[in-house]
Structures are given as structure tokens and as C-alpha cells.
Amino acid sequence: MAEFVKLIDVSKCTGCRGCQVACKNWNELPAEKTSFLGSRSLQNPPELSYNTWTLIRFDEVNSEDGKLKWVMRHDACLHCETPACAKACPSPGALVKTAEGAVVHDPKYCIGCKACISACPFNIPRNSAAEEKMAKCSLCYDRITNGKKPACVTACPTGCLDFGYKDDMIAKAHKKAEASKGAIYPDNHSYGTNVLYVMPAGVKLTDLQNVNPKPGMPTTILWWKNLFKPFTLIGMGAVAGFAALHYFIKGPHLVEKKKEGGE
Amino acid sequence: MSSNMREGMVYVTTADERIVHWLLAGSCLFALFTGLGLMFHSFTFIPAMLGGHYAMKWMHIFSGVVFSFSLLAASIFWWKHVKFVPDDVKWVQQAGGYLWEAHNLPPAGMYNAGQKMFFWAVFIFGILIIATGIVMFDPTLFPVVVSRFAYMLHALAVVVIASFFVIHLYLGTFGNPGTVQIMFHGYATREYCEAHKGKWLAEKEGKGGEEA
Numbered sequence: 001m002a003e004f005v006k007l008i009d010v011s012k013c014t015g016c017r018g019c020q021v022a023c024k025n026w027n028e029l030p031a032e033k034t035s036f037l038g039s040r041s042l043q044n045p046p047e048l049s050y051n052t053w054t055l056i057r058f059d060e061v062n063s064e065d066g067k068l069k070w071v072m073r074h075d076a077c078l079h080c081e082t083p084a085c086a087k088a089c090p091s092p093g094a095l096v097k098t099a100e101g102a103v104v105h106d107p108k109y110c111i112g113c114k115a116c117i118s119a120c121p122f123n124i125p126r127n128s129a130a131e132e133k134m135a136k137c138s139l140c141y142d143r144i145t146n147g148k149k150p151a152c153v154t155a156c157p158t159g160c161l162d163f164g165y166k167d168d169m170i171a172k173a174h175k176k177a178e179a180s181k182g183a184i185y186p187d188n189h190s191y192g193t194n195v196l197y198v199m200p201a202g203v204k205l206t207d208l209q210n211v212n213p214k215p216g217m218p219t220t221i222l223w224w225k226n227l228f229k230p231f232t233l234i235g236m237g238a239v240a241g242f243a244a245l246h247y248f249i250k251g252p253h254l255v256e257k258k259k260e261g262g263e
Numbered sequence: 264m265s266s267n268m269r270e271g272m273v274y275v276t277t278a279d280e281r282i283v284h285w286l287l288a289g290s291c292l293f294a295l296f297t298g299l300g301l302m303f304h305s306f307t308f309i310p311a312m313l314g315g316h317y318a319m320k321w322m323h324i325f326s327g328v329v330f331s332f333s334l335l336a337a338s339i340f341w342w343k344h345v346k347f348v349p350d351d352v353k354w355v356q357q358a359g360g361y362l363w364e365a366h367n368l369p370p371a372g373m374y375n376a377g378q379k380m381f382f383w384a385v386f387i388f389g390i391l392i393i394a395t396g397i398v399m400f401d402p403t404l405f406p407v408v409v410s411r412f413a414y415m416l417h418a419l420a421v422v423v424i425a426s427f428f429v430i431h432l433y434l435g436t437f438g439n440p441g442t443v444q445i446m447f448h449g450y451a452t453r454e455y456c457e458a459h460k461g462k463w464l465a466e467k468e469g470k471g472g473e474e475a
Contacts, residue, residue, distance in 0.1 A: 088414065090301035091316040111317040113301075118402040118410035127403065132317075220415040228418035229302055235426035243433035246361070253361065253439045255458040 003101045004144055004194065005169035006153065008074050009176055011200040012160035015042045015056055015072040022155035023054045023076075026140060042072065050128040053077070053137040054152055057209045064202035071203055074152070074161060075210055077124045077137035078186065079103045079194035084217050085116035085125060087225055101166065101194035102139035110134055121191075121215045139194070166194070173198055191216040272450040273464065283336045284446050290329035291385075295425060297323040302418070327396050334389045341382060344373035351376035361438075370461025377434075384427045392420035 024031065032052065034045040042058035054076035063069040083103045086095040094109035095116060105125075112132030116125045127134045140150035144163075148154070153163040162169065173196045177184050181201040186193055193215075199205070205213040276284075297319045300309030313319050350369035354376035357365035361377075374382070395413040402410035436443050441455045456464045 090320075092304045109316070111320045113320055113399075114402050115399070115414065118407050118414070123407070218411050220411040224415040224418045228415065228422050231422045232299070232302070232418070232425055235422050236429050239426045239429040240433075243429065243438070247433075247437055250361070252437060255441060255452070255454045 003099065003166040004139075004163060005101065005166045006079075006139065006150060006195045007162040007164075007169045007173055007176075008195065008197045009160050009162070010071065010073050010197055011180060011182065012158045013056065013072040013074060014158055014160075015058065015070075016157065017044070017056050018155040018157060019074055019152035019161060020052070020054055020056060022151040023137070024052070026143070026151035027053065027138075029053065042070075048075065048124065048126055048136075050126045050131070050133075050135045052126075053135065059208050061203055061207040063200075064204075069200065069203060071200060071208060073197070073208060073211075075124075076152070077103060077139070077195070078122050078215075079137075079139055080121070081192040081194065082217065084119040084121055084221055087217070087221055088115040088119035089113075090115060098141065100139075100141070100144055102141045102144065104138045104141045105134060105136060107131075107133050107135070119218060119221055121212050121218060123210055123212075169196065185211070186215040188215055269450055271453055273453055273456045274449050275445045275451050275456065275460070276449045278449070280340050281446055281449060283333055283340060286329060287333035287337050290326045290333055291424070291428070294323055294326040294330055295421070295428075297326065298421060324396075324400065327393065330389070331393045334386070334393070338386060341374075345379045345382045347376070347379060348372070351379065361434075370465070371459060371463070372466075373460055373463045375459070381427055381431050384423055388420040388423045391416055392424065395420070 029051040032045055037043050037046050040058045045052055048055050057073045057075045059071045061069050061071055079102055083097055086097055089095045090113060091109050091111045093106055096104050098104055110133045114127050116134055117127060125134045125136045143150055149163040153161040173184055176198045183199045185197040185199050205211045300306055300319050310316050310319055353369050359375060359377050360368055395417040398405050398410055398413035399417060441451060445451050
């Protein structure tokens with residue numbers, strides 16, 4: 001199965017939020033009560049949630065040329081190549097990296113422990129306390145395995161969202177970035193994602209909501225899973241082996257029987 | 264306790280100490296068992312035995328709650344016995360006589376320096392594992408830096424407590440015959456107490472009372 005990438009050309013987004021509606025439609029996610037955010041008035045609902053898997057984030061930023069700039073960014077799961085969420089997940093099958101590139105969550109196996117939420121470098125997964133489950137964008141796994149594009153990409157009227165074979169999309173991203181002088185995000189050769197952004201030129205990543213300028217596998221997860229996890233068994237095994245050797249070599253610590261008229 | 268007196272035996276632990284000990288041990292081991300099942304996907308026999316990962320999550324949480332309260336009770340019971348004294352240095356220098364021949368090991372109180380170290384390992388890393396466990400119960404209530412460190416430190420505490428547990432298991436059973444019964448019916452032989460708890464025995468009998 002071919003590997004895919006979703007490419008987001010942020011400067012082409014007009015904030016129509018067709019992608020948000022299409023996502024809700026295809027994934028049968030209910031609408032939710034929302035609130036007015038003032039200066040971020042185009043952002044609606046205010047945050048990603050268990051029932052909102054994609055969100056147009058709206059930021060007013062000062063561009064490098066000194067002008068005020070509106071940035072509307074399609075925010076959803078970035079589908080990491082080695083997902084931190086799946087590495088932290090205690091339940092096999094609940095979060096799976098597929099050959100197509102999607103990181104798919106399966107509510108059947110999710111136990112609602114929320115480990116994925118703090119593991120994610122991009123702050124994407126959301127939980128429902130009532131359902132005791134997490135949810136996030138699945139890259140429309142049910143569509144892309146049937147020859148269709150994700151619902152959001154199909155709905156996008158401006159060409160901001162694009163979807164295709166990985167190599168084609170990476171080449172396209174570099175071409176777009178070169179032409180517009182914008183940055184490719186995320187930009188980490190050792191932590192790839194199956195979603196790429198071309199950011200508008202002159203916009204600093206640190207000025208935007210929910211953007212991680214240095215994305216990667218959290219170090220605490222590496223210590224937890226690659227060091228302490230094996231050392232639980234190594235430690236117990238080493239100590240047990242040492243105890244067995246002690247018993248064979250030194251024997252049990254016996255208390256001397258009290259002698260007649262002892263000290 | 265005179266009705267419980269046995270010929271040549273010394274009553275070392277009270278019934279409530281023994282109950283708290285086994286609540287602490289049982290909850291700790293069950294938390295370890297369910298925790299290993301959650302951490303190692305290859306240990307499929309654990310979720311198979313316990314009814315799946317969702318059930319294990321709640322079993323792990325509840326055993327953690329029992330562990331928390333029994334650690335509190337155990338600390339109250341044993342606090343007066345686990346303070347380090349100058350004699351403990353000599354015990355540590357000679358590894359308690361467990362590894363090579365020791366000379367003139369000072370008589371221990373209720374617990375020797377090694378047992379005190381086990382207590383403090385379980386106490387300190389127990390508090391760490393409880394505190395991080397509370398964060399992990401709902402990581403969304405804490406800053407992400409805090410919750411990420413909680414998951415890592417929870418796993419570190421397991422390494423320490425699980426390793427110390429194996430030492431404790433060996434020294435309490437095979438390594439020291441006559442010990443394990445102290446946590447079952449409370450009695451040890453007089454010879455055992457003279458060898459292992461000399462100072463405690465002398466103080467107990469010096470006072471003339473039967474209870475410590």
C-alpha cells in the first residue's frame with residue numbers, strides 16, 4: 001500500500017471552514033456549543049475536542065515586514081512517522097501507525113487512560129470523560145484505503161489542502177516553499193510526519209497557536225519506554241539472580257541454637 | 264498478650280502491623296502485575312487473566328489507592344523503628360554480614376540498617392509513585408511538562424521498588440529462615456530475636472513489658 005501525505009498550504013486558506021464541516025459530516029461527529037473568542041473571532045469552535053478533529057486556528061500576527069497578518073491554519077493530527085502517542089499507549093491496537101501513513105485510533109481498544117494526550121508533540125488528542133475514550137483525526141483512513149482523499153481535502157475550495165503520494169507531496173511542498181519563501185513545518189529530519197505545512201512567508205512559528213517549533217519524540221517518553229521499562233525486568237531479574245547465587249554460595253543465614261548457659 | 268505466649272517464642276509484630284504489611288504487599292504486587300500488563304504489550308497473559316486492558320486500568324488505579332493508604336498506615340506503625348542510628352554505619356560497612364564474614368556487628372533494634380533502607384526506598388519512591396499516579400489519573404489537569412515527567416518518574420519508581428521487593432522477598436524467606444512467620448503469626452524464636460533484634464529485645468525486656 002502506498003504511503004500518503006496531506007499537504008497544507010497555509011497562505012491559501014481563506015478560513016471558510018469547509019474542512020471542519022466535511023470532517024464532522026464524514027466522521028458523524030455531533031456539533032457542539034461554542035463561544036465567541038473576540039480577536040480570534042474566526043476560530044469556531046474555540047478548541048479541538050473529542051467531537052472536533054480539525055479546526056481552523058485564527059491568529060493575528062506581526063509579519064517580518066512589519067505588517068499585520070491574518071493566519072488561518074488547518075489544525076489536526078499530523079500523523080507522525082513514529083508516533084509518540086502510540087509509543088505511550090498501554091493498550092495494543094488503540095493507536096496504530098498504518099502503512100498508508102495514518103495514525104489510526106480504535107475506540108474498541110482505547111481504555112481512556114489519556115497517556116496519548118500528554119505524549120503528543122502537537123497537542124492533538126482529546127478525550128471524553130463520559131465515553132472514557134480519546135479521539136482525533138484519522139486521516140480518513142476509511143476513505144484513503146478506498147481510493148478517496150480525506151473529507152477535508154475533498155471539501156477545500158482553494159487548494160490549501162492537498163493529498164497524494166508521499167514523494168509527490170514532499171516535492172510539491174519544497175516547490176511551494178521555494179516559490180513563496182515560506183517555511184516547511186514540521187521541520188525535523190529525525191521526526192517525520194505524514195502531514196506537512198507550507199507556512200506563509202515572514203510568519204514566526206512561535207506567534208501561532210498550538211505550533212511546536214521543535215517537534216520530536218518527547219525525551220521523557222524515551223527514558224520511560226527505552227530505559228526504565230526494560231530495566232524493570234532487568235532490575236528484578238538481576239536481583240533475583242544475585243539472590244539465587246547468594247543462596248547457593250553462602251546459604252541461608254542461620255541463627256545458632258542457644259547453648260546451655262550461653263553468654 | 265499473655266494468652267498468646269508461646270514457649271521460647273517472642274511476639275514481634277502486632278496483628279494490625281501484619282494486616283497493614285499484607286495490604287501494602289498485596290496492593291503493591293497487584294499494582295506491579297497490572298502495571299507490567301499495561302507497560303509490556305508482549306505480556307498478553309496478564310490482560311487475558313484479568314479481563315482486558317480497560318479492567319486492568321481500573322484495577323491498577325484501585326490497587327494504587329489501597330497502596331497509598333497502607334503505606335500511610337505502615338509508615339505510622341514503623342516510623343519509630345526506621346530512624347537511622349550511628350550503629351547502622353557499621354552494619355552498612357560490613358553489608359550486614361550477608362556477603363562476607365562480619366565481625367562485631369552491633370545488635371540491631373527492631374530493624375537493621377538494611378531493613379531501614381528498604382523502608383526508606385519504599386517510602387520515598389512510594390510517595391513518588393503515588394504522586395505521579397495522581398497526575399496520570401488525569402494528565403489533562405496539569406501542564407504538559409509535569410504530566411510527561413510524571414509518566415517517566417512513575418516508571419523509574421517501579422524499577423527501584425520492584426528491585427528492592429525481590430531483595431525483601433529473598434531475605435524474608437529463603438535467606439533468613441525463621442523470619443517469614445513474623446509476618447504470619449507474629450512470633451519468632453528467642454534465638455532469632457537475640458541475633459537479629461538484640462537491642463530491641465533487651466529494651467523490651469528491660470522495660471518489663473511484653474509489648475514493644
